[in-house]
Amino acid sequence: MKIHKRRALAALGIVTALALTACSAPDADDGDPAESSDAVPETPSEPVTLNILDVAGNLQLTQGMIESFVEENPDIVSEVTFETSTSPEMAGKVKAQQDAGRINIDLVLTGNDGLSAGVEQDLFIELIPQFEDRLTGMQDYLEPAAAMQELAQGYGTVVTYYPSGPLIEFDPETVPDPPTTAQELLDYAKANPGTIQYARPANSGPGRTLLMGLPYILGDSDPKDPENGWDKTWAYLAELDKYIEYYPSATTPTMTNLANGSADIIASTTGWDINPRALGTVPAGVEVQALDDFTWVTDAHYAVVPQGVSADKQAAVLALIEWMLTPEQQAKAYDAGYFYPGPAIKDVTLDMAPEESQQVIEKFGRDEYADLIADNPTATPLDAEALVAAFDRWDREIGGDKVEEE
Numbered sequence: 001m002k003i004h005k006r007r008a009l010a011a012l013g014i015v016t017a018l019a020l021t022a023c024s025a026p027d028a029d030d031g032d033p034a035e036s037s038d039a040v041p042e043t044p045s046e047p048v049t050l051n052i053l054d055v056a057g058n059l060q061l062t063q064g065m066i067e068s069f070v071e072e073n074p075d076i077v078s079e080v081t082f083e084t085s086t087s088p089e090m091a092g093k094v095k096a097q098q099d100a101g102r103i104n105i106d107l108v109l110t111g112n113d114g115l116s117a118g119v120e121q122d123l124f125i126e127l128i129p130q131f132e133d134r135l136t137g138m139q140d141y142l143e144p145a146a147a148m149q150e151l152a153q154g155y156g157t158v159v160t161y162y163p164s165g166p167l168i169e170f171d172p173e174t175v176p177d178p179p180t181t182a183q184e185l186l187d188y189a190k191a192n193p194g195t196i197q198y199a200r201p202a203n204s205g206p207g208r209t210l211l212m213g214l215p216y217i218l219g220d221s222d223p224k225d226p227e228n229g230w231d232k233t234w235a236y237l238a239e240l241d242k243y244i245e246y247y248p249s250a251t252t253p254t255m256t257n258l259a260n261g262s263a264d265i266i267a268s269t270t271g272w273d274i275n276p277r278a279l280g281t282v283p284a285g286v287e288v289q290a291l292d293d294f295t296w297v298t299d300a301h302y303a304v305v306p307q308g309v310s311a312d313k314q315a316a317v318l319a320l321i322e323w324m325l326t327p328e329q330q331a332k333a334y335d336a337g338y339f340y341p342g343p344a345i346k347d348v349t350l351d352m353a354p355e356e357s358q359q360v361i362e363k364f365g366r367d368e369y370a371d372l373i374a375d376n377p378t379a380t381p382l383d384a385e386a387l388v389a390a391f392d393r394w395d396r397e398i399g400g401d402k403v404e405e406e
Contacts, residue, residue, distance in 0.1 A: 137325025274337025
């Protein structure tokens with residue numbers, strides 16, 4: 001059975017990427033870019049090659065969708081190429097190509113970090129509302145996915161979604177009575193110094209989700225304002241820091257440390273719980289716990305189109321995104337639990353997923369997730385400016401001097 005490996009997202013790249021200057025230029029190879037929806041045909045005048053850049057690990061969920069589109073629509077796409085990179089690299093790469101007048105990236109698959117940076121720099125085509133009539137699958141978004149779509153400001157389309165976290169993960173043999181509240185987690189840290197771990201939030205999905213989730217758990221005055229509304233969160237993190245030996249620079253080492261016993265409790269999310277256990281990185285018997293009064297801090301991946309992409313290629317990309325938002329294709333997003341559940345639209349159940357995905361989720365998924373997802377509120381993550389501010393303050397005041405590369 002093939003199971004994909006995870007990659008940590010380099011969210012710190014927002015800081016670097018936001019500092020770049022906005023610019024766009026036409027594509028020298030494919031003619032002038034379209035200036036309006038009327039200039040983009042329903043289908044290309046001839047089959048095109050699409051070059052796709054993934055900066056969020058999204059191909060683990062969507063590559064099968066894309067390849068099936070190419071196979072079923074040879075009159076639209078003759079070939080597709082895939083490239084992976086990081087969010088800060090993406091912003092610089094797209095801008096450099098636009099400056100040179102040779103845009104060779106036709107579609108970017110990105111998380112919130114790359115999306116925000118690209119919007120700030122005016123790198124992307126505004127897809128909504130001008131192409132909304134071609135992307136009818138958006139009408140079937142799950143409510144939290146629709147909320148994530150709002151963050152795109154029309155420049156991207158949600159293609160996959162998950163509630164994320166924050167969760168804590170532990171071995172029940174080591175921690176038979178796990179913390180159920182934030183205070184109990186702090187008490188455990190005091191009684192067992194060095195055994196609680198989360199990675200630097202700027203470069204870790206679980207670390208970032210914990211950072212954004214604590215204001216809801218602790219009842220802070222404004223969970224969306226890390227500068228003025230997180231008094232309880234910053235005080236809590238400063239107290240917890242006294243009992244944390246160091247912060248790994250990425251998520252994977254925390255999983256390894258949980259597996260080898262050097263950490264008792266780590267920050268996690270649904271995907272980081274399921275996928276590493278399926279890979280064997282973490283023992284299958286570890287468990288997860290949501291702290292009392294928690295709110296899901298949601299996450300999504302987006303399809304965005306750089307400015308300068310030709311009208312024919314825009315037509316192909318729009319047809320591809322619409323294909324990806326059909327229930328049959330969305331079911332492939334269950335994958336190996338990497339972004340669990342994964343589908344962004346309604347009524348896509350596990351029994352619709354490929355057999356391999358069904359086997360992984362049935363073996364490594366958790367029955368309690370259905371109730372946790374149904375019974376707890378969701379909130380979108382911080383916007384780019386607030387997230388950068390939160391990362392900067394964490395680095396300065398909490399754990400920046402205790403981050404270790406592994």
